[in-house]
Amino acid sequence: MARFLCNFISYTLRRAVDITVVVPSVTIPESMGVGAPSGAPAKCRHTKADKYPVLYLLHGYGNNHATWNGYTRIELFAEEHNIAVVMFSAENKFYVNHGNDDNYYDFIQNELPDFVLGMFPVSSRPADTYIAGLSMGGFGSLAHAFSNPEKYAAVGAFSAAVSLDVTHVQDLYKSLSALYDPLINAKKRREEGRKLPKIFITCGEKDFLYEANVKFKDDLIALGEDLTWESLPGYGHEWRFWDLQAEKFLGWIPRTDSFVNSGKRQV
Numbered sequence: 001m002a003r004f005l006c007n008f009i010s011y012t013l014r015r016a017v018d019i020t021v022v023v024p025s026v027t028i029p030e031s032m033g034v035g036a037p038s039g040a041p042a043k044c045r046h047t048k049a050d051k052y053p054v055l056y057l058l059h060g061y062g063n064n065h066a067t068w069n070g071y072t073r074i075e076l077f078a079e080e081h082n083i084a085v086v087m088f089s090a091e092n093k094f095y096v097n098h099g100n101d102d103n104y105y106d107f108i109q110n111e112l113p114d115f116v117l118g119m120f121p122v123s124s125r126p127a128d129t130y131i132a133g134l135s136m137g138g139f140g141s142l143a144h145a146f147s148n149p150e151k152y153a154a155v156g157a158f159s160a161a162v163s164l165d166v167t168h169v170q171d172l173y174k175s176l177s178a179l180y181d182p183l184i185n186a187k188k189r190r191e192e193g194r195k196l197p198k199i200f201i202t203c204g205e206k207d208f209l210y211e212a213n214v215k216f217k218d219d220l221i222a223l224g225e226d227l228t229w230e231s232l233p234g235y236g237h238e239w240r241f242w243d244l245q246a247e248k249f250l251g252w253i254p255r256t257d258s259f260v261n262s263g264k265r266q267v
Helices: 067-071 074-081 104-119 136-147 167-175 182-192 210-222 239-252
Strands: 002-010 015-023 054-058 084-088 129-134 154-158 198-204 227-232
Touching: 002 104, 015 067, 015 074, 015 104, 054 104, 054 136, 067 074, 067 084, 067 239, 074 084, 074 239, 084 104, 104 136, 129 136, 129 239, 136 154, 136 182, 154 239, 182 210, 198 210, 198 239, 210 227, 227 239
Parallel strands: 054 084, 054 129, 129 154, 154 198, 198 227
Antiparallel strands: 002 015, 015 084
C-alpha cells in the first residue's frame, strides 16, 4: 500500500486543495523486502498492466482529507480489497456549489477525477468508480450519485445528514438548491428512466440521524429503488460504526475489475 499526500491548485475553487490518495500494492514480495532488484521476478515488481477501481470517500462536518485515515482502518481495507481510495478536504460546504470560489459540486464532478486519473493508476470506467461518505459526506455522496448516476457503480451513505432537522446546519441546508436534494433527484431519475447506482445506506440505532435515515430509506423503497439497508444497535454518530461500515461497503460493492479475484482477502 502507498499513501500519497497531495496539495494542488484547483482551477474551480481557485485555491490549493489537500487530498490523500491510497493505492494498494501490486504484489507483496515473498521475502518481505523493502524493494526488488532490477532482475527480480515479475511478482516482486511495482508495475502492472491494469488500473485500480477507485472509491471517492467523503468526510463529515468539521473534518478534512486526513480524518478517515486517522480514525478508521481504510488503508488496510483498500489493500485487502485492491481498490484505490481518494479523500479530499471540502471544508463544511456539503459538497455542493455555493458560488464564487466555493463550487465544490463542480470540483467533485469534473476537476477532482480529472486530476486523479491524470496522476494515479486508477480506472476511468464508471463500473469501477464508487462514492461514499459519512454524515455530511453521506449527503454529498447521495447528492452526487443521484444527480449523475452514470458516473458511479455504487454509492454508500453512512449516517447521512439527510434531514433538515440538524440544528447546526439548518441555515446551510435552507440555502441549498433542490438541485442537490437526493430524494428529489431520485424521483427525477426515475421519471427520466435512468437507473441509479447500487445503494448502501446504514446508520446506528443510537444516532441522532437514525429516524431521518429510516424515513429516507423507506421513501426510496416506495419509489421502487433496490437498496441495501443496515442498522446496528448500540452505535451512535461515531467512528467505530463508520469503520465497520466502510469495510462492509467495500465487501458489498459490485466488482468487475481484474483485481477482484487476485488472491488478496475478499470479505
